[in-house]
Amino acid sequence: xxxxxxxxxxxxxxxxxxxxxxxxxxxxxxxxxxxxxxxxxxxxxxxxxxxxxxxxxxxxxxxxxxxxxxxxxxxxxxxxxxxxxxxxxxxxxxxxxxxxxxxxxxxxxxxxxxxxxxxxxxxxxxxxxxxxxxxxxxxxxxxxxxxxxxxxxxxxx
Numbered sequence: 001x002x003x004x005x006x007x008x009x010x011x012x013x014x015x016x017x018x019x020x021x022x023x024x025x026x027x028x029x030x031x032x033x034x035x036x037x038x039x040x041x042x043x044x045x046x047x048x049x050x051x052x053x054x055x056x057x058x059x060x061x062x063x064x065x066x067x068x069x070x071x072x073x074x075x076x077x078x079x080x081x082x083x084x085x086x087x088x089x090x091x092x093x094x095x096x097x098x099x100x101x102x103x104x105x106x107x108x109x110x111x112x113x114x115x116x117x118x119x120x121x122x123x124x125x126x127x128x129x130x131x132x133x134x135x136x137x138x139x140x141x142x143x144x145x146x147x148x149x150x151x152x153x154x155x156x157x
Contacts, residue, residue: 002003011148021072043146045138045142046059046123048134048138049131049134049135050131052129055126055127058126059123059126062122062123063119066115066119068092070112070113070115072129073111073112074112074114076108077108077109077112080101080104080105080108081105084098084101084102084104084105087100087101120139
């Protein structure tokens with residue numbers, strides 16, 4: 001086989017492997033029926049910070065101000081997830097179309113992650129020093145828990 005064909009096969013195999021990982025993650029609870037999970041756990045954890053009524057009102061204002069942005073980002077991600085599913089079905093999916101659809105979905109996820117991070121930073125800015133420490137500890141615990149969950153099913157586990 002020529003080097004060009006070997007490279008193309010390697011690229012196609014890598015792309016299909018990536019698609020398989022994406023589809024498998026959809027079935028392991030990170031997605032529900034092909035749609036990205038709604039909400040984020042840190043918001044539920046805010047109740048552990050003993051927020052004042054004023055802080056609760058400010059958190060609500062922050063969340064309401066970002067609601068349309070989150071809905072738009074989620075809608076785009078859901079549409080792109082469906083597009084990925086559609087181009088990957090069939091006996092011989094076009095690897096370049098699958099790759100492009102996957103990259104769009106990955107960009108959507110990054111945009112959602114950035115918006116969540118920005119929202120959490122805005123919420124953090126209204127906390128007292130003690131609440132910030134607790135908030136940061138909760139965020140670190142969530143990150144560690146998320147990392148462990150991501151390793152389940154990995155080789156050697």
